[in-house]
Amino acid sequence: VRDVIEPAKTEPVAQPVAEQRVVEPFKMEVRIEIPIYDGELDPEKLNGWIKQLEVYFSTKSYTDQQKISFSRLRLGNHAVTWWESFISGLEAEGMAPIQTWQEFTAAIKNQFYHLGYEEELKGKWQFLR
Numbered sequence: 001v002r003d004v005i006e007p008a009k010t011e012p013v014a015q016p017v018a019e020q021r022v023v024e025p026f027k028m029e030v031r032i033e034i035p036i037y038d039g040e041l042d043p044e045k046l047n048g049w050i051k052q053l054e055v056y057f058s059t060k061s062y063t064d065q066q067k068i069s070f071s072r073l074r075l076g077n078h079a080v081t082w083w084e085s086f087i088s089g090l091e092a093e094g095m096a097p098i099q100t101w102q103e104f105t106a107a108i109k110n111q112f113y114h115l116g117y118e119e120e121l122k123g124k125w126q127f128l129r
Helices: 043-057 064-073 077-092 101-112 117-128
Strands: none
Touching: 043 064, 043 101, 064 101, 077 101
16 A cells, blocks of 8 residues: 655745735737838738738727828828828818828728729629629
């Protein structure tokens, strides 16, 4: 007959308050590189750029104005020229500036989607159904 020896049970010892450690929540910093959108008339590139921004924004607590300002920093060449002209045109006509992320994405898509792109998508969708 074998005796089973169990380890001795010990009671946890309370540490003095000065020695207690606060466990911080796990935090991970991820660097996401958002490419510059130059204004190519390539709807897939534009959609990909917007999607990358939205993924980035999903990790932050940005307001719509902060999203628009950040996105403006990621515009280059023709796209930044268009944006500055677009904003100046709104101001000259006394129109309200772009206020929401949806308004921003609608404006940039309206400018850089080639004519008939949305109809092409609808046609492809109808074909797949």
